[in-house]
Amino acid sequence: xxxxxxxxxxxxxxxxxxxxxxxxxxxxxxxxxxxxxxxxxxxxxxxxxxxxxxxxxxxxxxxxxxxxxxxxxxxxxxxxxxxxxxxxxxxxxxxxxxxxxxxxxxxxxxxxxxxxxxxxxxxxxxxxxxxxxxxxxxxxxxxxxxxxxxxxxxxxxxxxxxxxxxxxxxxxxxxxxxxxxxxxxxxxxxxxxxxxxxxxxxxxxxxxxxxxxxxxxxxxxxxxxxxxxxxxxxxxxxxxxxxxxxxxxxxxxxxxxxxxxxxxxxxxxxxx
Amino acid sequence: xxxxxxxxxxxxxxxxxxxxxxxxxxxxxxxxxxxxxxxxxxxxxxxxxxxxxxxxxxxxxxxxxxxxxxxxxxxxxxxxxxxxxxxxxxxxxxxxxxxxxxxxxxxxxxxxxxxxxxxxxxxxxxxxxxxxxxxxxxxxxxxxxxxxxxxxxxxxxxxxxxxxxxxxxxxxxxxxxxxxxxxxxxxxxxxxxxxxxxxxxxxxxxxxxxxxxxxxxxxxxxxxxxxxxxxxxxxxxxxxxxxxxxxxxxxxxxxxxxxxxxxxxxxxxxxx
Numbered sequence: 046x047x048x049x050x051x052x053x054x055x056x057x058x059x060x061x062x063x064x065x066x067x068x069x070x071x072x073x074x075x076x077x078x079x080x081x082x083x084x085x086x087x088x089x090x091x092x093x094x095x096x097x098x099x100x101x102x103x104x105x106x107x108x109x110x111x112x113x114x115x116x117x118x119x120x121x122x123x124x125x126x127x128x129x130x131x132x133x134x135x136x137x138x139x140x141x142x143x144x145x146x147x148x149x150x151x152x153x154x155x156x157x158x159x160x161x162x163x164x165x166x167x168x169x170x171x172x173x174x175x176x177x178x179x180x181x182x183x184x185x186x187x188x189x190x191x192x193x194x195x196x197x198x199x200x201x202x203x204x205x206x207x208x209x210x211x212x213x214x215x216x217x218x219x220x221x222x223x224x225x226x227x228x229x230x231x232x233x234x235x236x237x238x239x240x241x242x243x244x245x246x247x248x249x250x251x252x253x254x255x256x257x258x259x260x261x262x263x264x265x266x267x268x269x270x271x272x273x274x275x276x277x278x279x280x281x282x283x284x285x286x287x288x289x290x291x292x293x294x295x296x297x298x299x300x301x302x303x304x305x306x307x308x309x310x311x312x313x314x315x316x317x
Numbered sequence: 318x319x320x321x322x323x324x325x326x327x328x329x330x331x332x333x334x335x336x337x338x339x340x341x342x343x344x345x346x347x348x349x350x351x352x353x354x355x356x357x358x359x360x361x362x363x364x365x366x367x368x369x370x371x372x373x374x375x376x377x378x379x380x381x382x383x384x385x386x387x388x389x390x391x392x393x394x395x396x397x398x399x400x401x402x403x404x405x406x407x408x409x410x411x412x413x414x415x416x417x418x419x420x421x422x423x424x425x426x427x428x429x430x431x432x433x434x435x436x437x438x439x440x441x442x443x444x445x446x447x448x449x450x451x452x453x454x455x456x457x458x459x460x461x462x463x464x465x466x467x468x469x470x471x472x473x474x475x476x477x478x479x480x481x482x483x484x485x486x487x488x489x490x491x492x493x494x495x496x497x498x499x500x501x502x503x504x505x506x507x508x509x510x511x512x513x514x515x516x517x518x519x520x521x522x523x524x525x526x527x528x529x530x531x532x533x534x535x536x537x538x539x540x541x542x543x544x545x546x547x548x549x550x551x552x553x554x555x556x557x558x559x560x561x562x563x564x565x566x567x568x569x570x571x572x573x574x575x576x577x578x579x580x581x582x583x584x585x586x587x588x589x
Contacts, residue, residue: 053368055324059331096325144486158468184457192461196430214416
């Protein structure tokens with residue numbers, strides 16, 4: 046059987062780990078793939094572990110025991126996070142983004158994989174130490190971001206819908222009050238999609254008054270489940286009365302000034 | 318300035334390439350990152366290129382010229398694609414998936430990052446040689462899959478919606494006939510989200526009669542744009558009259574037999 050060089054093994058092991066974030070990969074996967082001794086693979090892993098940590102590009106954890114192995118935990122340095130938030134603000138200040146009704150057009154941002162991936166890395170870093178079972182989002186625009194966070198956590202995404210769909214099977218529905226419009230709305234989720242007694246986080250594109258987030262908290266109660274955290278790309282800080290207390294955001298949107306300039310800045314998380 | 322070993326450089330270069338699929342990464346990125354000569358980085362890249370190709374795990378292309386560099390093109394071997402389709406069929410045969418009205422519950426599959434990532438790799442492989450500007454999908458369930466394909470192509474995702482939303486700005490809307498229900502429906506897309514004269518592919522979870530895909534073709538005409546291809550996870554082959562000719566699917570769903578068994582098998586693409 047073919048033998049591989051250390052360089053070759055390191056490239057492939059890095060690739061496999063990146064593709065399976067927060068999932069335990071058994072060392073046998075690599076010993077069999079490369080027809081190599083466990084000690085050899087362990088040395089390879091040590092090199093990868095060491096350089097990722099050194100450059101703040103994530104880490105590789107070793108999990109001992111029968112079901113053990115290694116897992117890659119994604120990471121992003123403080124400097125890179127801050128630079129990302131600053132660049133996003135420059136992008137958001139473009140006046141073409143102003144939509145009648147004082148809305149901000151962000152669809153292109155939420156559909157840009159390179160932006161979404163980095164934003165997900167930042168949001169993930171706030172929850173990486175917690176045990177999370179599901180990432181919840183409300184359709185539609187936040188789905189790519191929530192999906193990326195779910196991937197980094199190694200868990201399934203749950204999409205809550207505004208309308209009941211035949212293809213969702215039995216659904217559970219609750220009413221909630223949209224914090225910004227004050228209207229009563231419905232949210233629906235497939236009964237099969239959330240395990241009872243699970244721990245969840247809610248990820249979305251925009252936080253206005255937090256009505257949706259509060260609705261999700263109540264929805265989760267129906268599953269005897271708990272909302273452990275909230276993460277959004279943009280927080281509308283112009284709306285000061287929030288229905289939820291604790292959440293993480295990457296960018297603060299403070300509305301428009303007298304010249305119709307868009308007021309955005311990196312959230313206070315990046316002040317250091 | 319710190320020096321890096323070849324092993325360290327190879328791990329980091331592999332990571333950077335994986336995170337930027339189908340995007341040209343200039344060699345200066347690496348020479349600056351590692352304080353290394355161009356020839357050194359080129360040798361590192363040669364090793365990565367060689368082992369990826371050898372194991373059918375994708376490839377690294379060299380692009381010459383001033384805007385040149387290297388780009389990683391994702392890949393999946395025929396064996397792995399086939400194995401994935403077979404495992405997906407086993408998963409789909411679970412009778413709990415039957416929903417009244419002869420629907421199949423696939424929400425968990427479309428929200429599972431590990432499944433979505435592999436499926437996207439397979440669908441991407443059909444379009445990797447074409448120049449694509451956008452990946453289009455219809456909300457909601459196909460979004461994670463379409464997003465992953467867009468990421469592998471290095472382009473933006475476009476989400477077509479069933480309802481008009483204030484936050485989308487000016488939208489373009491068309492009517493289309495759902496092929497399976499025969500009902501006239503609307504689809505809406507933000508006018509800013511599709512560049513005129515662009516080349517697109519449509520990615521979705523399910524193909525029934527193909528009414529949505531045909532609608533997308535007509536929608537793109539309004540942007541003087543073209544649909545170059547269609548890819549779905551599951552094709553309902555029980556519906557034989559399709560409104561579109563050419564599409565790729567991973568799994569064929571042929572309905573239910575007399576014992577209410579779910580009839581699914583890998584699509585004919587995997588017959589070798």
